[in-house]
Amino acid sequence: MRSVPLLAALLVAAPLLAGNAARTDEKINIVAAENFYGDLARQIGGGHVEVTSILSNPDDDPHLFETSPSTARNIADAKVIIYNGADYDPWMDKLLSASTKPDHTTIVAADLIGKKSGDNPHLWYNPATLPAVAKALADDLSRRDPANSAHYQANLKSFQMSLQAIDKEITDVKKTYAGIEVTATEPVFGYMAEALGLKMLNYDFQVTVMNNAEPSPTQVTAFENSLKDGSAKILFYNSQVTDEATARLLEIAKQNKVTVIGVTETEPAGKTIQTWFGGQLDEVQKALAARTQ
Numbered sequence: 001m002r003s004v005p006l007l008a009a010l011l012v013a014a015p016l017l018a019g020n021a022a023r024t025d026e027k028i029n030i031v032a033a034e035n036f037y038g039d040l041a042r043q044i045g046g047g048h049v050e051v052t053s054i055l056s057n058p059d060d061d062p063h064l065f066e067t068s069p070s071t072a073r074n075i076a077d078a079k080v081i082i083y084n085g086a087d088y089d090p091w092m093d094k095l096l097s098a099s100t101k102p103d104h105t106t107i108v109a110a111d112l113i114g115k116k117s118g119d120n121p122h123l124w125y126n127p128a129t130l131p132a133v134a135k136a137l138a139d140d141l142s143r144r145d146p147a148n149s150a151h152y153q154a155n156l157k158s159f160q161m162s163l164q165a166i167d168k169e170i171t172d173v174k175k176t177y178a179g180i181e182v183t184a185t186e187p188v189f190g191y192m193a194e195a196l197g198l199k200m201l202n203y204d205f206q207v208t209v210m211n212n213a214e215p216s217p218t219q220v221t222a223f224e225n226s227l228k229d230g231s232a233k234i235l236f237y238n239s240q241v242t243d244e245a246t247a248r249l250l251e252i253a254k255q256n257k258v259t260v261i262g263v264t265e266t267e268p269a270g271k272t273i274q275t276w277f278g279g280q281l282d283e284v285q286k287a288l289a290a291r292t293q
């Protein structure tokens, strides 16, 4: 009970401090186009940043996203803006040209790892991407807010360390299972499959589906055959996009005892980058172990 009067005293005192103290406590506004970059920003900025993520609903198809006036307002207020690039979020370019703070920083993941329009845009599944974005952000925050620089750099170090555990799992899988053939309905998990040394079948089909076009009969037949003839050991599907064509492939996979693994574009609620990727890798490792006995 003693804490009550103390708290009351602090609440009374707070407005008196507002003149000077509030400025140093002012949080840096960060807008991330996708929620995993938002999670990253929170992990690097800690209590010194206020993060808004635009794409955060794992049940929506990010490729069909349309912006709203509130998104434009968030961008206008942001000091740091993080987005994917490589044509994944072309609506960001439009928002950025509308109105931004004069001293804002834009961090584009694609630019940091040398990817461009036409490349597989699911860059966050490339193990090089998140460390590069984290470093760029920690450096920018340190420059803006030198008083808390040590804090940002320490957070960067812990972030990098936590990703090392994931890198180790990638190396372990690659050592044992490199060259094993897998397939996918969309190229969401493509960079990770490549890092794992897995051989991805039916890539053309995946790009067509990602662009909301109809795969050709030849592409469909090749895909179905890879499930029926036992060459594909795992079928990755984008659990954020479930249409009739996908449902049919999942059914064929089931009939032919091909392991099906759902992956998401957007970070699921209640997960962190680390638990999200770690969980997916565990699932892949388990599936490969079972399929190759």
Ligand SMILES: [Zn+2]
Pocket: 063, 122, 186, 188, 210, 265
């Ligand atoms: Zn996608």
